[in-house]
Amino acid sequence: MISIAGVELEMFERGHGAPLLYLHGGAGIVLDVPFIDLLARERRIIAPSHPGFGKSSLPDWLDSVDDIAHIYLELMDRLDLTRTDIVGLSIGGWIAAELATKVPQRFGRLVLIGPVGVKTGRPDQLDIPDVFALPQDKLDRLRFHDPAKNALDLASMPEEELHIVARNRETLALLTWEPYMHNPKLKHRLHRVNVPTLFLRGASDGIVSAEYLERYAALIPQARTETIAEAGHLPHVEQPTATAAKVLHFLQSTQAAETSGARS
Amino acid sequence: MKAWHFSENAYPYLPPADEYESIRVSLPNRIYDPKKGAALYDRYIDEWLVAEDEGVEIMLNEHHQTATCVDPAAPLVLAALARLTKTARLLILGNPVANRRQPVRIAEEMAMVDVLSKGRLECGFVRGVPYEVLPANSNPVRMNERQWEAMDLIVKASTSHDGPVSHEGRFFHHRNINIWPRPYQQPHPPIWVSTTTPGGAGRVGARGYVQATFLTGYRGTPAIYDSYRKGWREAGRGHDVPVNRLAYAALVYAGESEAEARSGAEKLLWYMTANKVPLHFCYPPGYVPAPVHAQILPGAAIDQHAANRANATVDKAIEAGIMFAGTPDQVFRQIKQMYDHVGGFGHLLIMGQAGFLEHDETVRGIKTFAREVYPRLKEAFPDTAVSGMRQESLAARVVA
Numbered sequence: 001m002i003s004i005a006g007v008e009l010e011m012f013e014r015g016h017g018a019p020l021l022y023l024h025g026g027a028g029i030v031l032d033v034p035f036i037d038l039l040a041r042e043r044r045i046i047a048p049s050h051p052g053f054g055k056s057s058l059p060d061w062l063d064s065v066d067d068i069a070h071i072y073l074e075l076m077d078r079l080d081l082t083r084t085d086i087v088g089l090s091i092g093g094w095i096a097a098e099l100a101t102k103v104p105q106r107f108g109r110l111v112l113i114g115p116v117g118v119k120t121g122r123p124d125q126l127d128i129p130d131v132f133a134l135p136q137d138k139l140d141r142l143r144f145h146d147p148a149k150n151a152l153d154l155a156s157m158p159e160e161e162l163h164i165v166a167r168n169r170e171t172l173a174l175l176t177w178e179p180y181m182h183n184p185k186l187k188h189r190l191h192r193v194n195v196p197t198l199f200l201r202g203a204s205d206g207i208v209s210a211e212y213l214e215r216y217a218a219l220i221p222q223a224r225t226e227t228i229a230e231a232g233h234l235p236h237v238e239q240p241t242a243t244a245a246k247v248l249h250f251l252q253s254t255q256a257a258e259t260s261g262a263r264s
Numbered sequence: 265m266k267a268w269h270f271s272e273n274a275y276p277y278l279p280p281a282d283e284y285e286s287i288r289v290s291l292p293n294r295i296y297d298p299k300k301g302a303a304l305y306d307r308y309i310d311e312w313l314v315a316e317d318e319g320v321e322i323m324l325n326e327h328h329q330t331a332t333c334v335d336p337a338a339p340l341v342l343a344a345l346a347r348l349t350k351t352a353r354l355l356i357l358g359n360p361v362a363n364r365r366q367p368v369r370i371a372e373e374m375a376m377v378d379v380l381s382k383g384r385l386e387c388g389f390v391r392g393v394p395y396e397v398l399p400a401n402s403n404p405v406r407m408n409e410r411q412w413e414a415m416d417l418i419v420k421a422s423t424s425h426d427g428p429v430s431h432e433g434r435f436f437h438h439r440n441i442n443i444w445p446r447p448y449q450q451p452h453p454p455i456w457v458s459t460t461t462p463g464g465a466g467r468v469g470a471r472g473y474v475q476a477t478f479l480t481g482y483r484g485t486p487a488i489y490d491s492y493r494k495g496w497r498e499a500g501r502g503h504d505v506p507v508n509r510l511a512y513a514a515l516v517y518a519g520e521s522e523a524e525a526r527s528g529a530e531k532l533l534w535y536m537t538a539n540k541v542p543l544h545f546c547y548p549p550g551y552v553p554a555p556v557h558a559q560i561l562p563g564a565a566i567d568q569h570a571a572n573r574a575n576a577t578v579d580k581a582i583e584a585g586i587m588f589a590g591t592p593d594q595v596f597r598q599i600k601q602m603y604d605h606v607g608g609f610g611h612l613l614i615m616g617q618a619g620f621l622e623h624d625e626t627v628r629g630i631k632t633f634a635r636e637v638y639p640r641l642k643e644a645f646p647d648t649a650v651s652g653m654r655q656e657s658l659a660a661r662v663v664a
Contacts, residue, residue, distance in 0.1 A: 166557035
């Protein structure tokens with residue numbers, strides 16, 4: 001636990017090597033552990049549970065993704081992360097994008113997996129389907145390529161874990177309810193992100209569409225997009241090996257490019 | 265005891281329930297025929313006027329994007345009633361304060377109705393049921409905090425008379441609060457708050473507002489009232505809680521004969537049987553505390569509507585204390601049994617119209633209640649009584 005501005009942050013740390021700040025998605029960090037372990041073979045993973053998620057506390061004053069970004073600015077100072085790579089998933093991708101607009105010089109590479117956070121589409125259509133107005137089975141069909149195999153089995157989940165699922169959902173609603181899943185200012189700030197950025201999504205993702213990802217990526221000068229086959233909104237859960245390989249490859253290749261002075 | 269006729273202004277002309285997902289939130293309004301709707305408004309308002317003629321007070325409420333209650337702007341109907349009625353108290357229960365962006369606007373609406381009705385407004389506040397958060401785009405998290413800040417702000421707006429005041433709170437910001445008109449009643453109209461959990465009731469008791477609870481039955485009501493009384497006493501309001509601080513809402517139908525009563529009561533069950541709402545509309549994240557939500561999550565696949573329908577019988581509803589129905593004698597006894605069970609309440613909120621209960625049946629129910637039950641209630645349960653006395657003195661005797 002690390003205490004910042006009244007938030008007790010639950011921290012996961014794994015592996016050795018160059019630091020990689022890992023920002024989980026709306027379902028919390030527990031599901032991500034196998035994927036984190038894969039990344040930890042090559043990097044030192046620093047993974048907080050966001051305020052209000054997992055066992056991290058949620059103070060009364062905190063109610064936005066931007067608030068969390070400010071908590072993590074302090075976290076980076078405390079951990080002496082003067083320059084780090086960052087991986088963010090879904091709402092974690094949104095937090096990563098906010099962070100990168102504030103202190104771009106503190107980041108080496110960004111990987112945003114199924115990120116939310118901007119609104120680029122038409123006003124008369126939600127960019128992101130309303131996850132708070134869908135029955136669980138429909139939501140699972142949007143979230144997973146193969147829901148039968150990968151969706152959480154809530155019926156057989158121990159009470160303590162269910163409590164965390166409920167708490168994660170509550171915090172997700174608090175942070176993303178309105179404006180829904182985005183910060184209207186963010187798209188006007190992303191031009192500041194002058195670091196190589198990889199946008200990833202699962203090919204079957206029903207939450208973050210291919211079009212959304214392309215439009216998001218177009219807001220960052222050095223960004224490109226890639227797709228992971230046979231995966232939905234949580235490619236790191238459905239295809240952990242393929243997803244980890246893509247992430248590590250991107251982080252390594254750009255490191256190599258930088259070392260050789262070939263950075264574009 | 266005061267009795268209040270409450271009608272939800274339902275629109276019952278719907279296709280079979282298996283043809284739609286939900287009666288609330290997602291039901292397309294092409295189903296709503298404005299001509300039929302206009303006739304219904306006339307009818308429901310007429311029924312409130314019958315209630316007034318019979319000496320029964322008037323209550324209305326507000327819901328959104330639903331066929332169960334086509335009154336999405338209750339202050340509008342309240343304004344009409346303020347001009348159409350002369351003597352009845354007018355209870356709005358209530359303004360969904362956690363879902364409205366401008367509490368000061370609510371204060372203006374309420375002051376206006378209070379003046380229009382020459383001081384007959386009873387001003388109720390509700391947090392808003394869970395299916396209201398999507399229509400209102402209202403964050404389901406921290407609703408209680410918003411509700412209380414809004415209510416306090418409305419009281420402040422209603423009682424500040426010396427030029428602009430301001431409010432910079434957690435959820436609401438108003439730089440210039442100076443409402444015109446100000447309320448007719450001083451310092452402000454009586455305030456009511458509804459809650460269905462003990463947690464909220466203690467806070468309402470501490471303020472001394474009227475606490476209303478809906479369909480909580482023999483099982484749920486005692487803890488709510490106890491919590492209210494505890495809050496009242498701990499706030500230094502004295503030991504005795506007047507019964508007129510507590511209200512109970514039930515489905516009520518009195519008939520001259522058992523058969524007539526049964527027929528009316530069956531139709532009132534529409535309140536429960538028609539309320540087809542899928543679970544994801546019922547439990548938006550944060551609406552209930554996480555530990556409670558955690559208990560609901562594994563049941564995500566349960567068809568709650570089917571379960572409700574199976575349980576919705578007149579006998580079960582009477583047994584649970586959520587319905588008082590029968591001959592005048594039977595209805596009186598049922599109400600007395602609830603009164604004694606919970607330690608007394610001063611207001612009976614009568615859900616007296618639902619679905620296909622026709623106009624003449626609704627009017628007969630109101631009249632039979634008003635003429636043959638209500639006088640006995642007033643006599644047996646005077647407004648000056650103290651709530652909790654009987655139950656607590658019994659308990660004291662047991663301990664002694």
